[in-house]
Amino acid sequence: MPNGVQVVFDYLKSLGVQVVFATPGANEVALLDGTTVAANGVTLVTCLQEGIAVAAAMGYGRATDLPGVALVHLTPGTANSIANLFNADHSRAPILLLCGQQSNELISQEPVLFSDLVQLTSQYAKWSSEVRVADDLPLVLQRALKVAMTDPMGPVVLSIPWEFTLAPVQEAGPPQVTRVATHCAGDPQAVRRAAELLATATNPLIVLGDSKDDAWTELQRLATTIGARVYSEFLSTKMNFPNKDPLWGGEMPGSQLGMQQIFAGHDVVFFCGYNNQAPTIVYNAADGPLIQPSVSQIYLGINPWELAKNFFGEVAILGDIKTTLPPLCDAITADPGYDPAQAAARVQSLRQLGDQNQRDLQSFADAVSNPSGSAPITGANVAIALAALQPEMSAPLTLVNEAISDLAAFQMFPNYDNPKAYFCSQGGALGYSLGAGLGFKAAVGQSRTVVAIVGDGSFMFQVQALYSAARFGLAILIVVTNNLAYRTLEIVLAQVEQLFGFIPNNPATPYFQLTQDPRIDFVGLAAQFGIPGRHVSQLNELSDALREGLTVVAAGQPFVVEVLTDSSVPESQPPRLDDLLTRTDEAGNQLVPPSAVGILLP
Helix, strand or coil, rough: EHHHHHHHHHHHHHHCCEEEEEECCHHHHHHHHHCCHHHHHHHHCCCCCHHHHHHHHHHHHHHHCCCEEECHHHHHHHHHHHHHHHHHHHHCCCEEEEEEEEECHHHCCCCCCCCCHHHHHHHCCCEEEECCCCHHHHHHHHHHHHHHHHHCCCCCEEEHHHHHHEEEEECCCCCCCCCCCCCCCCCHHHHHHHHHHHHHHEEEEEECCCCCCCCCCHHHHHHHHHCCEEEECCCCCCCCCCCCCCEEEEEEECCCCCCCCHHHCEEEEEECCCCCCCCCCCCCHHHHCCCCCCCCCEECCCCCCCCCCCCCCCEEECCCHHHHHHHHHHHHHHCCCCHHHHHHHHHHHHHHHHHHHHHHHHHHHHHHHCCCCCCCCCCHHHHHHHHHHHHCCCCEEEEEEEHHHHHHHHHHHCCCCCCHHECCCCCCCCCCCHHHHHHHHHHHHCCCCCCCEHHHHCCCCCCCCCHHHHHCCCCEEEEEEEEECCHHHHHHHHHHHHCCCCCCCCCCCCCCCCCCCCCHHHHHHHHCCCEEEEEECCHHHHHHHHHHHHHHHHHCCCEEEEEECCCCCCCCCCCCCCHHHCCEECCCCCCCCCCHHHHCCC
């Protein structure tokens, strides 16, 4: 009869989970020992802080669509994991968080380090539970793993009193985990109603959220069928539409005014797999809703909670995106109100705008890439240089983005070959990128070049990840964009000023200077863990430093590039597609030909 440890690893092995990320503790010793048994088929990656373990599990889960497993210790360890458990929940990443617990027979006496771990974690997980008897382990493991992998994917938490890991467990049969089939098409009647609205729309818009599957082909067909611009939701965790497609407008802005400007002039918006949360930190109700009431809304997704959660939807379809879009497109073209010529004209105009935007992006790249010694470095320079080096990479790029001040640049300039080639956390809690990069690397090995982009402030939430990278040879390129300031806070406070006319914005105050005093040497920190690196303070050094890092990573060793970006000048931001609609020259003349604009605006 197997004991509890063996049951846990039998279930992980049945799914093909090959890595466990753990911060060791006394109550988990039996489980840790289980990772040393070759027959269990797992590798243990130890982490110096629980948040790193959970972030790594998040990256592993996203890369594989299997539960990334993190093992943490009692209340302090579980509490340390909460920020990235929150990120995993909002990012819909499948995770199994295994929490050690005190002896079940002692719990009533409230022993040292004990707390109700279910209560602590339940609002950040799809399901959270504590094992009550050892023989329940097969039942709860099957349930937990099934729940984590069922769309919408997400984290589950399982607290295990330590004595159950050693106790004999009665099994009803071999370890098997139910796979819930969610590739179901939406209700045909609702699909026909959505098709009618989209077929007759005069200026439709598509906003994409994070679907599980690669639906690029189906989404491109929909966009060209109805002649619609496409945006990704704010803080998208995947590249949900090809970023070089001229119909893609980029990521939705994270501000009230920015959202209102995006929706202005559109009569129908199709939210596809959209995480319907308010994406802005600052909001003034007096300035109106994020989406104007005149915009008809259609929703499609696998999560009923998110469908039309905050706004009325004319149609809300519960269904898989990849499966539902083909019959929806067929219904649109069959609708009596569909005008293919008008849709084609919109597509032509949007492509014209998109092509112009690509030219503007190239002009922008040329303008900010003057390699003179005195040129300031911006976050955009890093994205541009990295994109230029992609043809030299030994394997395709997977980029983990936590350069919060420069998100758009890293979405627009590199080439992404599939949705999972890009990752950002939608939760917004800092401190995930290095751990997530390690999790991706543990999953994909040398088949992908994993690059983690992180700001100087965010780096300090997760410096312990350097230990795991060095100790286990997880060869990722870490690029620190160091502006010696809390630029993200400056951006948010600028929104406060814009909406309310008040801002306590003094960049000389200590909370804007997290890594300025004392000055932190990130390459020096990495060297303490045995990881090589390069400082970059001049633009003409940037490409060589990134190339050196990529070479070292291809040889199997992590590398850190610290780029000093100039905080004394505003960060240069790449142009957005929607900016073209209102962009004028110095004389006030419309830069985009009226023929391109007229068909897109009422």
